[in-house]
Amino acid sequence: MTDARIIDGKAVAASVRDEISSRAAGLLDAQGIRPGLAVVLVGEDPASQVYVRNKDRTAEACGFNSIKHTLDAATPEADVLALVETLNNDPAVHGILVQLPLPKHIDESKVLRLIKPEKDVDGFHPVNVGLLTTGERDHALVPCTPAGSLVLLKRTLGDTLSGQNAVVVGRSNIVGKPMASLLLQESCTVTVAHSRTRDLPDVVRAADIVVAAVGRPEMIRGDWIKPGATVIDVGINRVPAPDLGEGKNRLIGDVAFDEAVQHAGAITPVPGGVGPMTIAMLMANTLTAARRQLGLPEETPLF
Numbered sequence: 572m573t574d575a576r577i578i579d580g581k582a583v584a585a586s587v588r589d590e591i592s593s594r595a596a597g598l599l600d601a602q603g604i605r606p607g608l609a610v611v612l613v614g615e616d617p618a619s620q621v622y623v624r625n626k627d628r629t630a631e632a633c634g635f636n637s638i639k640h641t642l643d644a645a646t647p648e649a650d651v652l653a654l655v656e657t658l659n660n661d662p663a664v665h666g667i668l669v670q671l672p673l674p675k676h677i678d679e680s681k682v683l684r685l686i687k688p689e690k691d692v693d694g695f696h697p698v699n700v701g702l703l704t705t706g707e708r709d710h711a712l713v714p715c716t717p718a719g720s721l722v723l724l725k726r727t728l729g730d731t732l733s734g735q736n737a738v739v740v741g742r743s744n745i746v747g748k749p750m751a752s753l754l755l756q757e758s759c760t761v762t763v764a765h766s767r768t769r770d771l772p773d774v775v776r777a778a779d780i781v782v783a784a785v786g787r788p789e790m791i792r793g794d795w796i797k798p799g800a801t802v803i804d805v806g807i808n809r810v811p812a813p814d815l816g817e818g819k820n821r822l823i824g825d826v827a828f829d830e831a832v833q834h835a836g837a838i839t840p841v842p843g844g845v846g847p848m849t850i851a852m853l854m855a856n857t858l859t860a861a862r863r864q865l866g867l868p869e870e871t872p873l874f
């Protein structure tokens with residue numbers, strides 16, 4: 572079989588960012604307002620610092636105001652809640668993202684529930700989760716990683732998702748569950764697999780579409796992939812790469828890429844697949860949030 576088509580997440584993300592930049596320029600012209608994104612980082616997890624810097628840079632590049640709040644790892648929960656409340660009440664802030672995971676002494680769901688749903692650009696608030704699962708996606712803010720994954724699927728497969736067997740491996744609130752909701756809404760036949768799933772290889776073998784969000788490097792093997800299937804690898808795993816030099820790391824996905832590429836019809840790489848899309852969709856959500864807060868009409872959805 573010929574090798575799979577490689578889905579270029581970097582290129583699609585660049586086109587989404589261009590579209591959002593031009594829409595933001597339009598908003599600035601018409602209303603004199605820039606979308607405002609506030610990112611809250613508690614603690615000094617190096618991977619989180621990289622993502623947060625990336626979000627900050629991309630927001631600036633799209634013509635947004637970006638405000639970064641970096642708090643000490645030992646910050647009391649009450650102080651984090653107070654910051655969220657301040658951002659909720661700041662009319663220049665249209666989107667709030669609290670980087671996860673939070674330190675253990677902070678109740679994650681308490682923080683997420685406090686974010687105003689209309690500023691919840693991660694789409695993690697129960698109001699947005701509810702809108703997504705009841706099929707009112709167009710009134711919700713949809714989690715960025717699943718939204719970005721769906722954009723890649725639609726750009727790859729066109730309007731042919733209906734009726735396809737989709738298997739989502741992973742059931743987190745951030746990726747697996749919202750991904751399953753989106754695919755169900757697209758009329759896929761959706762299976763959600765997790766650590767208690769029996770015969771996972773056979774479950775995956777039935778899939779026309781595989782979304783891997785497990786957090787286990789290269790767990791999904793090539794011979795699990797149905798010939799011609801589309802594979803979206805959400806996993807971001809930092810593993811030691813002594814071949815690059817002492818103490819060096821590299822990023823790899825949850826799918827054994829070199830094997831899967833020989834079976835799949837199309838596959839996302841890591842890096843350069845879903846990751847850049849996540850950040851692009853965060854910009855899209857922030858612009859959507861800003862327009863809604865200003866009472867402006869919805870623009871054409873990106874997916």
Ligand SMILES: NC(=O)C1=CN([C@@H]2O[C@H](COP(=O)(O)OP(=O)(O)OC[C@H]3O[C@@H](n4cnc5c(N)ncnc54)[C@H](OP(=O)(O)O)[C@@H]3O)[C@@H](O)[C@H]2O)C=CC1
Nearest residue numbers: 716741742743746765766784785786805806807845846849
């Ligand atoms: N590209 C991007 O933008 C993003 C990438 N990620 C990456 O995606 C991956 C998943 O993230 P996230 O959803 O937050 O992770 P979580 O750890 O929250 O969830 C992992 C899921 O995988 C399941 N799982 C674990 N081991 C197995 C196994 N052996 N077989 C089958 N299922 C298993 C777990 O099952 P159970 O529920 O039973 O424990 C769980 O549902 C990570 O690599 C993360 O870094 C995450 C967010 C954004």
Ligand SMILES: Nc1nc(=O)c2c([nH]1)NC[C@@H]1CN(c3ccc(C(=O)N[C@@H](CCC(=O)O)C(=O)O)cc3)C=[N+]21
Nearest residue numbers: 621622669670671672693807842843844846847849850
């Ligand atoms: N509240 C919250 N929202 C999130 O969306 C969120 C979060 N917390 N916590 C952590 C995860 C992870 N995540 C990524 C974003 C971008 C890349 C990304 O840009 N990846 C690049 C590579 C980046 C690199 O080189 O490190 C790529 O895959 O090509 C990866 C992962 C968002 N997350």
